[in-house]
Amino acid sequence: MAAAKGEESKKKLLKAAEKLFAEKGFQSTKVSEIVAHAGLTQAAFYLYFASKEEILQHLLSEFEQQLGNFGDAGKKAGDFYPGRVQPYVKDQFVQLFSFLGKNPSLTKIALHHGKHGDRIREKIVAQIAGNMKENQNKGIVKKEIDPQIASEAIVAVTERLIDRYLWNGEKTKEELGAQAAQIFLHGILNES
Amino acid sequence: MAAAKGEESKKKLLKAAEKLFAEKGFQSTKVSEIVAHAGLTQAAFYLYFASKEEILQHLLSEFEQQLGNFGDAGKKAGDFYPGRVQPYVKDQFVQLFSFLGKNPSLTKIALHHGKHGDRIREKIVAQIAGNMKENQNKGIVKKEIDPQIASEAIVAVTERLIDRYLWNGEKTKEELGAQAAQIFLHGILNES
Amino acid sequence: MAAAKGEESKKKLLKAAEKLFAEKGFQSTKVSEIVAHAGLTQAAFYLYFASKEEILQHLLSEFEQQLGNFGDAGKKAGDFYPGRVQPYVKDQFVQLFSFLGKNPSLTKIALHHGKHGDRIREKIVAQIAGNMKENQNKGIVKKEIDPQIASEAIVAVTERLIDRYLWNGEKTKEELGAQAAQIFLHGILNES
Amino acid sequence: MAAAKGEESKKKLLKAAEKLFAEKGFQSTKVSEIVAHAGLTQAAFYLYFASKEEILQHLLSEFEQQLGNFGDAGKKAGDFYPGRVQPYVKDQFVQLFSFLGKNPSLTKIALHHGKHGDRIREKIVAQIAGNMKENQNKGIVKKEIDPQIASEAIVAVTERLIDRYLWNGEKTKEELGAQAAQIFLHGILNES
DNA sequence: TATGAATGAGCGTTCATTCAT
C-alpha cells in the first residue's frame, strides 16, 4: 500500500535536484550534492535516472505537463466574464502569475535552461499572445501593441518578480499579481 | 601605429570570452574554447588573466563602468524637457534600452551571473526607481505604482527583449524601445 | 576477515607515497607516480586524500605519533640503570637510532620537509637536549658540551647514517648504533 | 675594462639561483623567480644557461672546484704540526667547518641534491676518511672507529650546524667548529 | 533496492623553454 521504497527515493532525488538546480543552476549542481541532499549514494542516483541531464528533463516535462492544464484553464476562464472585459483580462494575468508562482524553482529552471527553456517559454508566450490577439480583435487591447513582444514582456516580468519577491516571501502572489496587472494593463503614467 | 601585440591578444580573448559567456554561460564555457576562438593556446590565456574567473570580472567591471556613465546621462537628460513630461519619461526609457542594447552579450552576462548580477541589477533598478519616485512626486507617475517593482519589471523586460529580438536582428533597438515604452507608459488596454 | 577494500587501497597509496617521497622528495613525486605504484587510477587517489599535500601530512602525523611514544620510552628506560651511567646513556642513544631506523623513509621525509621537518626535528632535539642537560647536572656529561648543539649533531648523524647505510642494508641498526654511540660518547681520538 | 655586460647578468642570475635554490630547493624554485631576483626577463636566462638544470650544474661545479683546493690545503696543513697530533687533527676539523661555512647556500644545495649531492659528499667523506685512516695507523685515532662512518658523521654534523646556526648568525664559525671538534675528538662523556 | 569502490575523460592552471624582433 505504501509507495514502493524505490519511488520514495526517486522523489527525494527529484526534490533535491529541483531545489539545487533552481539555487545554483544545472551546471553548477553536482550529482554528489543532489544525492547528499537526498540522503542516498551516487550509485543510487543512476538507479532512477540515466544521467544528470535526464533528471533535468524529468523536472522539465513535469513542468510542461502542468503547463498544459494552465492553457485549458485560461480558455475556460474566458467564459465566466461575458461582457466585462477588463476583469477578464486582469484575471488571466493573475492566473499566469499564480501558475508560475506555484512552483518557483521549477519555473526558474525551466525558463533559464537554454534550448529547453526557449521551447517552454515560447509555448507560454504563444498562448498569451494568442489570447491577446483575440482581445485585440475584440478591441480590448490596443492596436499598436505587438502581442508577441507584449507577451514576452509579461512572461519576463512574471518570472523576475517571482524570483525576486516571491521566493523569499517579501511579497505575496496577490500583491505581485496586482502590481503587474496594474502596470501592464494601464501603464505607469497618469493620464494627462 | 600597430597596437602592442600583447594588447591585441588580450582583446581577442575578451571578445571571445564575451561571446561565449553570453551564449553558453560562464560555467559551460571552457577556457579551451575561449582560446580556440581567439586563435591562441591555453597557456597564452594565463599571460593576460590570472584565472577564468578573472576574465569574467574584467568583463563585468567594464560593464559596470559604462553603467556609471549611463546614470549621469540620465540625470542630465532631465533638464532638456522643461514642462513636457511624457517625452522625458519616454526618453529615459529608451535610453536604458539603448544603453543595455549597446552591449547585449555583456548585459546578459552581467545580469545572469548570480552574486555579481544581483549587485549590478540592483544598481540599475535603484537608479530607475529613484527617477520614478521623483516623477511620482511630481504627479507624473501614478501613486499606486510601486517604483521598486516597476523598475524591476522594466529591467527584466529590457533584458529579455534585447536577448530575444535584438541579438538576432529580428527587431531594431528603436522598435523595441518604442514598444516597451508604449507598454510601460500607457499599458496594453484601450481606455473603455 | 579481509580488511575493507577501501582501506587496503588507502594503505597502498600511503606505502607508495612514503617510498616515493623518501626517494625523490615531495615536489618531484607526481600523483600519477603514486597511483601507478599503488595500481590505481588518479581519481582513486582523491577518494582517500583531499590533495597531494594531505597525504604528506598523513605520513607526517603518523611519524609524529610514533615520536610521542619514543619520548615516553626514553623516560622509563632511565629507571633501569641505577648507578651505571654509561650503559644508560649509550642505551638512550641506541634507542634513538632504533626508533628512527624503524622507518627510514618516514624519517627522511619528516626531517627533510621544510617547515614541518623543522618542527619535528626540533621536538626530537629538544627531548635529547633535555636528557643531556640532566646528565650534565649529574656530572655524567661534560660541562663544556652545549647540549643543544650536541643534540642537533646526534640527530643529524643518526639521520644520515640511516639514510646511507641502513636503507640499502649495508650495515645493521646495531652496528650503526654502536659506532655512533662510540663516537659521540668517547670521541674518535685515543687518549694520549 | 669593465666586465662585459653579459657577464654581469650571468653573475646576477647565478647569485639569485644560489640564494633561491638554498632557500627553497631546486624543484620549488621557478625560473621566473630567479630572473625576477636578477632583474631580467625569462628569455635572458636562456642566453646564459641552456636549462634550469644547467645553472644548477654550474653552481655545483663551482662548489666542486673549491672543494679541490680544500683537499690540497688539508694535505699541506699536515706538515705544520710535526709531533703535535691533537692540534693537527682538530685543525683539520675546523678547516672543514670553515670551508663549508664559507658558502652555506652552495653547501646546502650541493649536499642536498640527490645524485649530484651524493657524488660530492662522497668526495668530501673520502678525503676525510683517508686522513682519518692515516691517523688511525699512526695511533692517533682509535682502532675501533670505522673511518668511513665517522667521516659521514662529521660531514653530516658540519652540514647541519652550518644550516642551523651559521645561516642565521646565531653562532659563529669558530664557536661551532670548537664545539664540533670537542664532540668528535673527545666525546660528550666525562671520563669516569 | 542499494552501496562502496573505482574510473575515463576532461578541466583549469603552471612552467620550462623557444623565437621573432
Add this chain to the structure above:
DNA sequence: GATGAATGAACGCTCATTCAT
C-alpha cells in the same frame, strides 16, 4: 645583449558515470 609574446607538455584535481557485490 635583451625582450615581449607565445607554446607544449604536464600536473593536480573534479565529476559524471559504472560495476561487482
